[in-house]
Structure formats: structure tokens, C-alpha cells
Amino acid sequence: MGSTATTTVPTNAELMEALAAVGAAYFQDFAAAAARHGLSSSQAKALGAVQEPVPMRALAGRLGCDASNVTGIVDRLESLGLAHREAAAGDRRVKIVVITAEGREILNHIRGEMARTHQAFEAMTDEQRIALHSICGQVLPVLAGRTGTPQ
Amino acid sequence: MGSTATTTVPTNAELMEALAAVGAAYFQDFAAAAARHGLSSSQAKALGAVQEPVPMRALAGRLGCDASNVTGIVDRLESLGLAHREAAAGDRRVKIVVITAEGREILNHIRGEMARTHQAFEAMTDEQRIALHSICGQVLPVLAGRTGTPQ
DNA sequence: GGTCAAAGCTTGAGATGGTGAAGCACCTGG
DNA sequence: CCAGGTGCTTCACCATCTCAAGCTTTGACC
Numbered sequence: 001m002g003s004t005a006t007t008t009v010p011t012n013a014e015l016m017e018a019l020a021a022v023g024a025a026y027f028q029d030f031a032a033a034a035a036r037h038g039l040s041s042s043q044a045k046a047l048g049a050v051q052e053p054v055p056m057r058a059l060a061g062r063l064g065c066d067a068s069n070v071t072g073i074v075d076r077l078e079s080l081g082l083a084h085r086e087a088a089a090g091d092r093r094v095k096i097v098v099i100t101a102e103g104r105e106i107l108n109h110i111r112g113e114m115a116r117t118h119q120a121f122e123a124m125t126d127e128q129r130i131a132l133h134s135i136c137g138q139v140l141p142v143l144a145g146r147t148g149t150p151q
Numbered sequence: 152m153g154s155t156a157t158t159t160v161p162t163n164a165e166l167m168e169a170l171a172a173v174g175a176a177y178f179q180d181f182a183a184a185a186a187r188h189g190l191s192s193s194q195a196k197a198l199g200a201v202q203e204p205v206p207m208r209a210l211a212g213r214l215g216c217d218a219s220n221v222t223g224i225v226d227r228l229e230s231l232g233l234a235h236r237e238a239a240a241g242d243r244r245v246k247i248v249v250i251t252a253e254g255r256e257i258l259n260h261i262r263g264e265m266a267r268t269h270q271a272f273e274a275m276t277d278e279q280r281i282a283l284h285s286i287c288g289q290v291l292p293v294l295a296g297r298t299g300t301p302q
Numbered sequence: 303g304g305t306c307a308a309a310g311c312t313t314g315a316g317a318t319g320g321t322g323a324a325g326c327a328c329c330t331g332g
Numbered sequence: 333c334c335a336g337g338t339g340c341t342t343c344a345c346c347a348t349c350t351c352a353a354g355c356t357t358t359g360a361c362c
Contacts, residue, residue: 009277010284012269016262018287020181023174025294028215030171040349042319057339064179069320071341076318093328093339111167118163120294124286126160131282133161135275136169143176143271191320191347208310220349222312227347244310244357 029116036113037106038080046073047107050083053098082106180267187264188257189231197224198258201234204249233257 010018027041034044042063049062056074060067074097077083082103088094099107124132161169178192185195193214200213207225211218225248228234233254239245250258275283 007281009280012272013262015272015280015284016265016268018284018291019173019177019268021291022170022287022294023177024215025291025296026170026174027178029294040318055339056341064175065319066321067340068322068342072319091329091339095340111164114167116294116296117167117170120290121163121166123290123293128282128286128289129160129166130158131279132286133166133169135279135283136173138279139271139274140169140172140176142274143173143180143267145176145267193348206310207312216348217350218311219313219351223348242310242358246311 026117029114030110033110033113037110039106039110042073043077044107044110046070047077047082047099047103050097050099051104051107053086053096055088055094055096056085057094059097077103177268180265181261184261184264188261190257190261193224194228195258195261197221198228198233198250198254201248201250202255202258204237204247206239206245206247207236208245210248228254 030044031041034041037044039047046059046063049059054062056070057067059074060070063070063073074083074085077097078085081100083097083099085095086098088096121129181195182192185192188195190198197210197214200210205213207221208218210225211221214221214224225234225236228248229236232251234248234250236246237249239247272280
């Protein structure tokens, strides 16, 4: 295996299937690791999105869901002591979500315990890692619809 | 941007972040396309998992969720006319989910309308397509926990 | 044949995730 | 000051998910 001289270029359908399968498997590994710490995947995803303080509205944007939805998710993170709301200086409408030390700790545990994902990375050569990282970086802006705008 | 001759091998954390971002963006494209046809992402995912007839229990395995959950999802697919249940020959406990012609049609529409995903594929060279497909195929068995068992 | 454990599916309760509309507090421009 | 827009919350409503319990059927054992 390895340097198979296969020159057949996969079709879009084949790539879609492969990408979907890998994405789904990654997500299940993530959800399982989060569940071991009593978090749903949405909660864990939100926790990962607030490593730096983020206003509620911006968090909704990052998670790709409605702002009213974020209220409940942050409520639960707050009641678990993993994050808390702070008033924003300069605009009293805005509430900023800040991760707590315990939240950061659990987030690191979850990431460290994604065993299948780490196994998958171990199974890759340096060339493959570089290729995958490069492809992801190139494709992400297109896939996420951000053609240029930062933030 | 582009041909940076960076030979630095990405860390596991960097790969995880890249993979998560691409997976999330792909999923959002998928969910948006499904929503345009009145389907939730779970329903669309289930529809994709029954391209061949599948017993309820096996479908739960494919979707990675509880069997009781699949009952409701298939109920809705059935009420939309996109799939139906059939009795299994030989075991009257088993119900087999079969996609309808309309279901297959909608599934193809959804896949064809994932514009961002197709754009992302267009942006890749043949070498990149081959590399990505090869990496996915190699990594998937590890990531999905199936070390060898087929079927 | 009869009995019983196990398998496959459904149902119900309860919590979470998600949208949309309405409401309140606050900011901003006139 | 006032009008409109923005940010967050609340509410109603449905989909999703898990667990526990139930039903039918199967298969193995006596």
C-alpha cells in the first residue's frame, strides 16, 4: 500500500461520500468524548467557540444557529460552571460569554480523549498531514462561504 | 497566499481544528440544501442511509443513535412519501425501510444543490482530489472504529 | 409441544436543540 | 426627545435524542 500508482481521479460524488463519512465519524468521536463529561455536542461545540470571550450574537454566528438558541445553551454551560456572562464595556445590551478555568479544563480533556481521531492522525504520514492540512485550509473559505471577509 | 513552501508538519491540534471546520462547513451546506426541500438534516441523513433497503435496527446503527429514535424519523419520511416500511421475509419482527422513487429524486436534488461543496471541489486540483480521497479512505476505518469487520 | 430468554420495533416521559414571533433594554441618528 | 435599529431573552411549537417499558416474534432448551 502507499504509493499506489492509481491515476483515477475521484468524482465529486465519491469525494462527497468520503468527506461525509469522515466528517460524521469525527463528529461521533467528538460527541462521545463530550458525553463522557456530561456535555451534549452542542454544548461542547459552544465551549470550543468561546475560548476567547465572545458576545452572544457573535457566538450564534459561529455556531450557525439562531441567537435565541444560544441563550439556552449558555444557560446550561453557566449552570455547570463552565462559562459565565459578563457585561460588555460600552454597550449594556451586549453580554459576553467567557469560559471559566473549569470549562477550559474540560474542553482540553474532551479534545485529549478523542481516541479514534488521534488514532487516525497517528496512522498518517507527515506528507499526508501536510497535504490534508493544506487542502482543508484552501477549501475552507469556499466551503464556509467566506470569500475574503475576516472576523 | 498559496504555494507557501512551508514544510512544517501540522500538529494534531491543528489538524483537529482544520478537520472540524471543514466538517462543520460541509454539514451546514448539507443541512441548508435539505432544508430547501423541507427536510431536517437528520431526515436527509437517514434518507441517504436507505438507498438500499435497511432494517430499522441496522439503520439505527448507521445513524449512530437509538432505535427508538429511528421510529420517529422514518415515521416522518413515510408521511412525506419518501420512504416506506416493508415486512421482512423470514422474520416478522423486522421492518425494512425502503426509499421511494420520490425519495431518491429528492436525495439527488439535495446532493446536486450543495453549491458550496461543489465549489470547493472545483477549487481542487486532480492531485488534491486523489490525495484527499486516498487519505479519507485510509483514515475512515480507524476513525469509525471498524478495524476490519466488514458488513 | 411448551417455556422462557432474547431480539426487533414502538410508545411514553423528559431533556435538549432548533426556528420564529414577541417583548424589553439599550444605543444611535435626527 | 423620539424613532428606529440592535442585542438578548422569553414563549410556543416541533424535531431529536435517551432511557425505560411494553408488545410481538423468534429460537433455544427441556
